[in-house]
């Protein structure tokens with residue numbers, strides 16, 4: 001690839017990112033402009049009848065609004081809703097009758113948009129984006145908006161890359177675009193890379209991956225199939241980098257992926273200024289809060305002077321609510337502006353010292369583009385769950401950190417990140433491959449490594465990506481081949497029968513089940529479980545062949561008022577008879593003694609999910625229900641998969657994507673087998 005290719009790559013990414021943003025905006029705008037607020041509330045996209053219960057100053061000097069149910073409508077717990085921490089939303093006076101459309105159109109213009117920072121049973125807290133907006137009064141409502149902030153940062157990053165003069169292309173950038181080849185570590189480099197291990201129990205593939213990542217000069221990929229200890233390996237790798245006196249930036253696509261590492265890293269002694277987790281504290285796991293910049297900055301000695309200003313600002317916020325006329329309010333706004341300036345200067349000093357002192361900084365990929373890392377330098381960037389991230393996202397820490405070395409950990413054979421604009425274009429995913437139903441009719445006996453065929457139907461990453469869903473992980477593999485990768489092969493999660501299918505279909509039969517799990521059954525749980533025909537089998541197929549279990553297409557809104565992101569518009573599929581089987585099967589597991597909390601029911605279709613929730617949740621509240629895509633990467637003792645599709649044409653739709661059937665990793669798997677499913 002030549003230098004112009006970097007530009008054309010960035011240009012094409014910018015176009016694709018714009019499509020993606022437009023798709024997301026179109027979806028949200030369509031929802032908010034065409035549906036009544038009550039419908040939006042039912043769909044989990046809005047909350048009505050709220051009042052302001054408090055207004056105060058949060059991290060970064062932002063105004064925080066806490067909203068609860070209007071006591072006039074009874075107060076108390078909020079109705080069920082889909083607003084989550086981190087969601088972008090607008091707060092406005094609740095429109096009355098004919099005003100509805102007009103009010104809603106002006107909502108964003110009036111600048112009352114913000115980020116949900118806290119969700120409690122009785123209240124939702126929003127941090128306003130702009131400092132000086134008039135906070136709405138009276139009866140309010142909160143509605144979810146498209147998240148254009150994320151998109152802005154991606155666009156900014158790709159624009160930076162597009163304009164990067166050739167003189168600024170670092171050796172790493174050159175390797176990432178194929179201008180030069182990665183320098184392979186010599187056997188001696190690999191051998192001498194580690195003097196002693198922090199974790200003596202690492203297996204040989206984990207050790208080899210760590211040696212490789214340490215000895216590589218520019219880029220290293222760690223390929224970790226489900227349960228092979230990818231995160232475990234990264235912890236040792238981080239400690240090894242620290243032993244060498246290096247400074248590390250660790251990122252992941254989601255807050256939970258980052259917190260997972262912070263949590264595990266916190267069990268180790270970190271030299272120097274320790275670890276700092278960037279990101280809004282409301283989005284972090286409680287167990288890692290003590291590493292958040294916000295909490296650290298409040299507990300440091302210098303924090304007292306920041307606290308003074310904060311208290312003064314809170315006082316002014318209170319005055320604002322009481323102020324009668326416009327003039328009085330403007331005066332208070334003026335004082336607040338001054339205080340906020342002062343606050344930011346002081347807070348900036350405290351925070352800057354903490355970040356500069358930290359040997360390991362952890363944040364989301366998106367978070368790496370924030371001002372905290374401006375001017376900071378690192379020796380290496382590590383990205384976990386890299387195959388869940390858009391390539392443009394991975395460039396945020398690469399450009400922000402100036403690090404000469406990049407380590408990506410992930411599994412390109414699990415689902416790639418969700419891309420909305422794909423829904424409006426023909427899918428770029430591989431052509432579906434249906435398996436003869438008879439082939440799997442015998443269920444368990446067919447699920448052996450001998451019978452399952454190696455996968456020949458996976459997407460071949462394109463050398464010069466022109467799609468958003470080709471991740472950096474994919475592209476680098478295709479550019480430089482397997483020499484830049486090390487694979488972890490011992491998995492610590494699945495019974496070997498469950499492992500057999502993904503291993504053969506996706507991982508060239510390379511996976512090995514660790515001794516501790518290879519023959520572990522539900523009957524081996526640490527509490528009493530009866531030995532029944534369900535609990536002594538690691539894999540159970542329920543065969544629904546024969547036309548008795550027809551799938552149905554369904555408009556989710558009319559069917560169930562299903563809650564969840566964007567579900568309002570999606571045409572979905574349901575299979576009612578299959579729900580009855582799931583109920584029966586879960587009932588049998590629970591009767592045998594398996595705890596509800598240890599069972600998950602997953603399905604690829606939102607329509608089916610809603611139906612399953614209606615049928616199962618009341619009887620077994622501890623049961624976890626989720627979409628297959630949403631559940632990827634999680635762990636449960638028993639997973640029931642309802643595949644839904646069953647039609648005479650043997651069409652399986654997006655189930656044809658094998659990566660969708662990968663990664664559940666339980667110790668018991670029951671599959672409600674549709675006539676045309678690809679399992680087997």
Ligand SMILES: Nc1ncnc2c1ncn2[C@@H]1O[C@H](COP(=O)(O)OP(=O)(O)OP(=O)(O)O)[C@@H](O)[C@H]1O
Pocket residue numbers: 201202203206224225226227228229230231232233492493633634
């Ligand atoms: N060398 C090892 N010896 C014993 N147990 C291990 C070893 N490596 C990992 N494990 C265990 O395997 C399980 C999976 O590890 P980990 O969560 O790090 O895997 P992962 O590959 O990151 O998982 P995911 O599939 O969610 O990405 C954990 O319970 C971990 O403690």
